[in-house]
Amino acid sequence: MLKPSSRPHWATKSLSADTKTPPEGEIEMGNSKHLGLWLLAPAGVFVFLFFLAPVILTGVFGFTNMSTATGITGGAYMISDTSMRPLRSRYGENELADRLTQKVYTIDDAGLKAALEAGGDAAAIAELGDKFLDQSFDRRRGVETAIKSLSARPSTTRGIKIISAQFERSVVNVRFDSKEDLLVAISDFGIALNEGQTEALGQVAYTGWTFTTQNFKTMIELPDTSKTLINTLFYVFTTLILFNTGFALVLSITTHYMPAGPAGFFRSIWLLPRVTPPVLYVLMWKWLAWDTGFLSVVLEPMGFAPRNWMLDSPANAWTFIILINGIVGASMGMLIFSSAIKAIPQSLFHASEVDGANRGQQVWHIILPQLRWPILFITIYQTLSLLTSFEYILLATDGGPGGATEVWALSTYLKALSNYGGALQYGYGAALSLVLVIIGISVSLIYLKLFDFKNLTAPPKIE
Amino acid sequence: MRILLDKFTKSFGSLTIIDEMDLEIHDGEMIALLGGSGCGKSTTLFSICGIHKVNGGRILFGDRDVTNVTSQERNVGVVFQSFALYPHMTVEQNIGFPLKLRKETKPEIKRKVDEIAAMVHIEELLQRRPGELSGGQQQRVALARALIRRPDVLLLDEPLANLDATLRLEMRSEIRRIQQETGITAVLVTHDQVEAMSMCDRIAIMDKGQIVQITEPRDMYDNPVSDFVAGFLGSPPIAFVKGRISGGKFVEPSTATKIPLGAKIAKANDGREVKIGIRPEYFQPGSGTMISGKISFIESQGRETLYNVTLPDGTILRSIQSRRSPSKIGDEVEWGINADQILVFDQDGVRI
Ligand SMILES: Nc1ncnc2c1ncn2[C@@H]1O[C@H](COP(=O)(O)OP(=O)(O)O)[C@@H](O)[C@H]1O
Ligand SMILES: [Mg+2]
DSSP states (O other): OOOGGGSOGGGGGGHHHHHHSOOHHHHHHHHSTHHHHHHHHHHHHHHIIIIIHHHHHHHHHTTBOOOTTTOSSOOOBOBOHHHHHHHHHTTOOHHHHHHHHOOEEEOOHHHHHHHHHTTOOHHHHHHHHHHHTTOEESSHHHHHHHHHTSTTOOSSHHHHHHHHGGGEEOOBTOOBSSHHHHHHHHHHHTOOOOHHHHHHHHHHHBOSOOBOSHHHHHHHHOHHHHHHHHHHHHHHHHHIIIIIIIIHHHHHHHHHTSOHHHHHHHHHHHHHHHHSOHHHHHHHHHHHHSTTSHHHHHHGGGTOOOOOTTTSSHHHHHHHHHHHHHHHHHHHHHHHHHHHHHTSOHHHHHHHHHTTOOHHHHIIIIIHHHTHHHHHHHHHHHHHHHHHOOHHHHHHTTTOSTTTTOOHHHHHHHHHTOOTTOOOOHHHHHHHHHHHHHHHHHHHHHHHHHTTHHHHTSSOSOO | OOEEEEEEEEEETTEEEEEEEEEEEOTTOEEEEEOOTTSSHHHHHHHHHTSSOOSEEEEEETTEEOTTSOGGGTOEEEEOTTOOOOTTSOHHHHHHHHHHHTTOOHHHHHHHHHHHHHHTTOGGGTTSOGGGSOHHHHHHHHHHHHHTTOOSEEEEESTTTTSOHHHHHHHHHHHHHHHHHHTOEEEEEESOHHHHHHHOSEEEEEETTEEEEEEOHHHHHHSOSBHHHHHHSSSSOOEEEEEEEETTEEEETTTTEEEEOOHHHHHHTTTOEEEEEEOGGGEETTSSEEEEEEEEEEEEOSSSEEEEEEOTTSOEEEEEESSOOSOOTTOEEEEEEOGGGOEEEOTTSBBO
16 A cells, blocks of 8 residues: 655656555555554544543543533633622622622713713713713612703703613623633722632633532432432343343243244244334334323223323333333344354253253253353343433433433433533533443443353363 | 064154164163164164154053153163263263252262262262363263163163274273163164174164164174175175076186085075175185185284285175285285185175
8 A cells, every 4th residue: 555645745756657666665564464453443543433532521521510501612701690609609708799790880981982972962971071080870870860960961861861871880791711801800890809709709700611520419419310320220120130131031942942933933023123213113102102092092991091101100101111122122132042042052952851851940950051151241231231222211201201211321311412401511411421331330240240250251161 | 671662653854764663672681773874873762762752653661652751751861972961060960960850859869979970980070060071081971870860771872983992992891881780771873883793782783764684793793684784794894796606606707716605505596696795704815715816905904904805807805814914916816715604695685
């Protein structure tokens, strides 16, 4: 492979002569040991872009307070209701906060000029400047009283208001690019700050994101968190035990004892939900469950009022969520377990039959011990995939009714990426996903321990 | 226990593998089912132990008709070709498995396992897993597991096929010793005539799902009912020569050699086209009816040497000699056939 960048562009003229006898170093590129690395490079880029980078960023974001309000780039300094709240609560600077949010009316040159431009009476403005320059008033009414006291005062109230409006001075809701600009403006505003107040103001007035461990404190404090955690564990382990491994085992073992034809047919049927597009699959469940759907129609004559069966109660919602996920999830275990059972030598089944084992004993003493590896694999794989995937819940109940089926991954998604209010908490969401990653890794390690991983990976017992 | 197959028939789909086979195995006897690959030996064995359902006929254990009894309830011990030990169980658990399934108590199982382990000499291996055993040891474990229930019949499917040559010799006598010690009725499936001859009381030789002949090893060797049986037994194998019976003698056409035959056979078949079988040990230098040919192949088998002698028409005679003669390949030799020991078959291969 020729590396274009290694050739200066002014050398193009000699290119044709060059290609016949490329420099040795470049030939080597094409057929040397580096080729493998070159071929891997695109995969490396993808791994970095879509796996490593997001993981690292999530880790970093989890320790910030990023949100729609802070943006993800740097911020500005601003006195606002939002920034004054922590000044009062965290620093106890109530008086300072009051003063900073006050409006002040000062007769100055800028105000006089603006009044002229706004179309105020020129004579009145000139007189106001002469008599009251540099005087301040707490209220607009003060300014207006002053204007009314003038000999050249405007004849209409509107004329007075046009002028008075130009002298309002405030540091509230003004964006300053740096802390220094803010401090200058505050001292211009007539407020002197001591060192502690300067420090505190710098903290609270900053509108950009900062590093913080607040997310994790919030997580522990919010009662929602433990509810979501319990929901998640319930959802993951119920689906896993009942369907992803339990039902998958039942399917693979029963089909093992069936004649080949019906067994294949049966397995294909259980694969169908897997190959149905998730949106359509969930839509079918919704049709089944909603108030004019199949269930309602069938149950109405039996005295059950039509209703949305899926969202009717938390118990119903969970039943549907677990069925929806489990019926899709069982197929993978079924395939893995079936092929693992097929790999057991036929002679072991014959031997156990002759030894007197009935089917149940065969399953217990021969099949299950040989399935330890696949069961471990499926359990870990499905635990992780149940922990992280929330698409079926999002489509089916969206966490409802009333957050009853909101699991950790869904909650993260809602907080960080999709929120009706539009106030997205990137930092908090990242912190939530970080916790999810830690839960996933811990659970996997526990499984490895439970299944006696070292023994499983020991050299094969029969060569 | 006596085992009886009565018009036993087995087919897979439309393909009939065994058609109306009759076989009686005497109590305490060890019988060999001998035959080439694919002739239906394993099928017969699997039907006796109940893994295969039969399509016709009856199978009797003693007086009990077990034709429709499941293998779990037949009380048979089987040693499979691949040994089929349970890889996740220790040797002790493997051997005790049939008893565990019968819910015998732990001490009882332990006692019986120790007893049988001592018999097959694997006492020190009880805590190992099958993967940590040599082929011969696995074989012993498989035997112990098959025997622990004191089965009515012990079935062995090519038990020595997966062992190397020295182990095969050792296990041949071991299996026979254990069978005789326990006095159990046993069926040995094998394609190896040496195994069948050395280990069993009787041999049932099979061809294409049929039992061709059933008798004691020596008798089968000396009096085969057909050229198939004669050809199957003996190593190096018997040589066949075609010719005609004329004037009380067999005439080999290409050398015009005349070999005297027994009076009865000669008289009854005068003028008939036949073939004779000559075993290598009955074609030797120095005595008998001389026939000449060219040495075409010499193979030293250690103690003995095998010579192929080709007659002018291409027919090959074999000679096994304990002393090495100075002959080389290509030499013309004249060696003698022991006329008393030749076997005569008609053109269809049936013994005359
Ligand atoms: N389960 C089966 N299904 C169909 N054909 C079978 C089956 N088992 C054996 N056969 C056929 O039956 C014939 C005899 O097989 P087998 O008894 O195993 O021969 P062997 O004498 O070598 O043990 C073979 O042609 C084999 O292909
Ligand atoms: Mg076989």
